[in-house]
Amino acid sequence: MLIRPCPDLRENDVTDHALYVDRRRFLAGAAAVGTVLGAGRGLRAATSDDTPTPFEAVTTYNNYYEFGTAKEDPAVTAPGRLKTAPWSVAVDGECAKPGTIGLEDLIKPHKVEDRIYRLRCVEGWSMVIPWRGVQLSEVLKRFEPTSKAKYVEFTTLADREQMPGLRVPVLDWPYVEGLRLDEAVNPLTLLATGLYGKDLLPQNGAPLRLVVPWKYGFKSIKSIVRIRFTESQPLNSWQKYNRREYGFYSNVNPDVDHPRWSQANERRIGEFRRRPTLMFNGYGDQVAAMYAGMDLKANF
Amino acid sequence: MRWLKPAVFALSLLPLVWLGWQAAFGSLGVNPVETLNRTLGDWALRFLLLALAVTPVRQWTHWAPLARLRRMMGLFAFFYVCLHLASYVGVDLFFDWAALWKDVVKRTYITLGMGCFVLLLPLALTSTDGMIRRLGGRAWRKLHKLVFPAAILGVAHFWLMVKADIREPVVYALVLAVLLGWRMRTFVRAPQRA
Ligand code: HEM
Numbered sequence: 001m002l003i004r005p006c007p008d009l010r011e012n013d014v015t016d017h018a019l020y021v022d023r024r025r026f027l028a029g030a031a032a033v034g035t036v037l038g039a040g041r042g043l044r045a046a047t048s049d050d051t052p053t054p055f056e057a058v059t060t061y062n063n064y065y066e067f068g069t070a071k072e073d074p075a076v077t078a079p080g081r082l083k084t085a086p087w088s089v090a091v092d093g094e095c096a097k098p099g100t101i102g103l104e105d106l107i108k109p110h111k112v113e114d115r116i117y118r119l120r121c122v123e124g125w126s127m128v129i130p131w132r133g134v135q136l137s138e139v140l141k142r143f144e145p146t147s148k149a150k151y152v153e154f155t156t157l158a159d160r161e162q163m164p165g166l167r168v169p170v171l172d173w174p175y176v177e178g179l180r181l182d183e184a185v186n187p188l189t190l191l192a193t194g195l196y197g198k199d200l201l202p203q204n205g206a207p208l209r210l211v212v213p214w215k216y217g218f219k220s221i222k223s224i225v226r227i228r229f230t231e232s233q234p235l236n237s238w239q240k241y242n243r244r245e246y247g248f249y250s251n252v253n254p255d256v257d258h259p260r261w262s263q264a265n266e267r268r269i270g271e272f273r274r275r276p277t278l279m280f281n282g283y284g285d286q287v288a289a290m291y292a293g294m295d296l297k298a299n300f
Numbered sequence: 301m302r303w304l305k306p307a308v309f310a311l312s313l314l315p316l317v318w319l320g321w322q323a324a325f326g327s328l329g330v331n332p333v334e335t336l337n338r339t340l341g342d343w344a345l346r347f348l349l350l351a352l353a354v355t356p357v358r359q360w361t362h363w364a365p366l367a368r369l370r371r372m373m374g375l376f377a378f379f380y381v382c383l384h385l386a387s388y389v390g391v392d393l394f395f396d397w398a399a400l401w402k403d404v405v406k407r408t409y410i411t412l413g414m415g416c417f418v419l420l421l422p423l424a425l426t427s428t429d430g431m432i433r434r435l436g437g438r439a440w441r442k443l444h445k446l447v448f449p450a451a452i453l454g455v456a457h458f459w460l461m462v463k464a465d466i467r468e469p470v471v472y473a474l475v476l477a478v479l480l481g482w483r484m485r486t487f488v489r490a491p492q493r494a
Contacts, residue, residue: 061330069465071330123463125331170464241464260407260460262399269330273394 052116053127053269055196061269062203063121064222065170066156066163073165078202081162082223087207093153093229096144103207107193109142110134114197115190117213119220120252120281126266131211132194137185140227145181149229152184153177154210154221171237177221178234178248179212180290188213188286191224214283216250247300251291252281256300301365308369312376315343316383333391340384345454347377348420349475352451356482371427374447378424381417409460416453419446451476 064074067081089106092098112134120126140152158174160166166173183189190211193200200206205222212219218238228234238246245259254264254277265274280287291299319339322328328335351373358366393399403410423444425431432440455476459469 057330065464125334168465168467257406260409262402262407267331267333272333274392 050116050118050128051270052130052196057269058127058129058195059201059203063123063217064165064203064205066158066165066173066175066223067203068165069168069170074203075201077164081164082157082202082206083162084202084207084223087225089208089224090226091143091228092226094146094149094231095229096146098143103193106139106208107134107191110138112193113190117188117190117211118281119211119213119217120266120277122216122218122246122250122258122263124261124263124266126268126277128268130196131190131192132197133190133192133211135187136189136191136210137187139191140185143227143229145229148231150181151230151233152179152181153226153228153230153234154179154224155226155228156221157223157225171241175221175237176234176240177210177219177236178230179219180233181229182290183212183287186287186290188283214252214280214287216252218246219250249291249296249299251287251296251300252277253279253296253300255279256297301368304365305368305372308372312347312372315339315380333387337384337387337392340380340387341458344377344380344384345458345472347373347380348447348451348454349472349479351377352447352476352479356479359486375424375427378420381420385417409457412453412460413457416450416457419450419453423447423450448480451479 060075061071062074063071064078067074067077085103087103088100089103090100112132114130114132116128116130118126118128154177156175157163158166179189190213192205192209192211193207195204200209205220208224209222210220210224219236233248236246236248236250238250239248252263257263263277266277267274278284319328319336323332323336326332351370354366354370354373358364389395389397389400404414405411423446426435426440426443435443455469455472458472459466462469
């Protein structure tokens with residue numbers, strides 16, 4: 001189980017040491033390439049080594065297309081542009097108590113926790129991130145979803161003034177994501193407000209984002225302005241963009257490849273060699289039961 | 301014009317020197333393996349298009365010395381392709397040949413990249429004066445027409461690789477279209493010289 005509080009994790013220790021190790025590993029690897037051409041073997045065995053990814057990497061290597069499609073873009077364009085206060089979230093749809101609620105009031109009643117989760121991007125890289133946030137199930141309960149509520153749809157802010165990426169029609173803005181209700185209230189699902197013990201930075205989806213650690217990273221929608229309970233399955237942005245390549249579930253699954261690349265392994269940021277990808281990103285114990293009897297190849 | 305070739309040669313090595321510098325000082329960014337591989341791929345494609353640009357630019361500017369750069373540009377394209385492939389096989393896959401073969405068979409963009417490489421290989425091997433003489437000018441020129449499908453495959457390889465934002469490959473495709481269009485034009489006007 002990879003839920004653990006990390007009150008004593010000092011960010012500077014982690015960052016400096018990890019960067020140092022990472023650089024040495026890369027150099028050692030580069031040297032090895034020069035000398036042992038052809039001598040290599042397959043992937044190394046799975047390790048349980050889940051050292052948090054350096055803060056520097058987590059906050060400068062981001063997919064947040066509203067602020068540009070290059071990984072380096074959001075860290076440059078989002079700070080100073082994204083206005084995170086005041087912030088409110090509209091909650092509506094199939095629930096007894098809809099309403100628009102300020103960020104403070106949304107979070108305050110709940111226990112803020114620190115949780116370290118693996119994050120696996122659909123592109124084949126991964127990180128380990130110490131998030132801070134509240135369990136989504138607790139928050140959703142307050143709005144009293146009705147028996148018609150089968151899914152939860154989330155929407156990201158879409159404001160041309162703040163988000164230069166919106167001028168490029170890469171995706172159909174605003175960005176939309178969705179979960180089945182049981183996925184949304186799974187104890188693992190986090191509504192994050194921070195990482196590394198600090199408030200989220202704009203490039204990481206400030207001030208409020210989803211974290212669904214057993215699904216590909218694009219499910220963990222950023223800068224949420226709307227939460228809607230629905231009866232029918234929401235059409236998430238990437239599925240809308242390309243149904244053949246991106247599904248609704250998007251569970252991390254080493255046995256179901258993306259049509260254009262393998263999902264069998266991943267590069268953990270800061271590591272030199274690829275490592276095998278784990279089913280449900282290693283969270284099978286907590287989530288596999290939700291998909292019992294489902295064809296995960298058809299429901300990718 | 302004695303300086304032209306050495307100067308362009310030195311310039312063409314700069315991307316590699318810069319990459320080596322960044323690798324040595326750990327400044328290839330958060331995902332150094334990806335940065336390395338992609339930068340090498342970028343330069344492979346750029347040199348391939350530069351090689352294709354030499355003749356049109358020379359005809360357009362009437363600056364004859366440019367002709368001497370064509371072979372060098374082509375060979376630098378091949379050089380960066382080799383490094384790109386080596387970084388993929390050696391650094392990214394860590395010599396997992398089975399994984400490479402699976403990629404080549406299964407991943408369309410890798411199949412196309414490999415196709416481009418396979419077309420460029422005989423061109424690089426027959427680029428010496430000796431080989432040109434041995435093949436004879438006509439056969440050599442015919443063989444080296446392979447550079448056109450190779451360039452198309454190279455651009456297609458890039459295009460099919462990107463996730464959603466195709467602006468960059470579109471730029472390469474437009475440049476290639478202009479370079480191929482130029483040849484179509486001369487082909488239509490003067491078929492005997494094509
Ligand atoms: C020989 C077989 C080849 C293989 C196995 C190969 C493999 C790859 C891989 C794995 C990527 C990066 C994918 C990623 O980071 O997600 C890539 C990108 C690229 N490759 Fe290749 N490639 C090959 C040949 C070529 C050739 C011949 C060219 C050009 C003439 C080329 C140009 C590029 C370009 C421009 C990119 C994109 C770089 C960017 O994103 O900026 N590749 N290739």
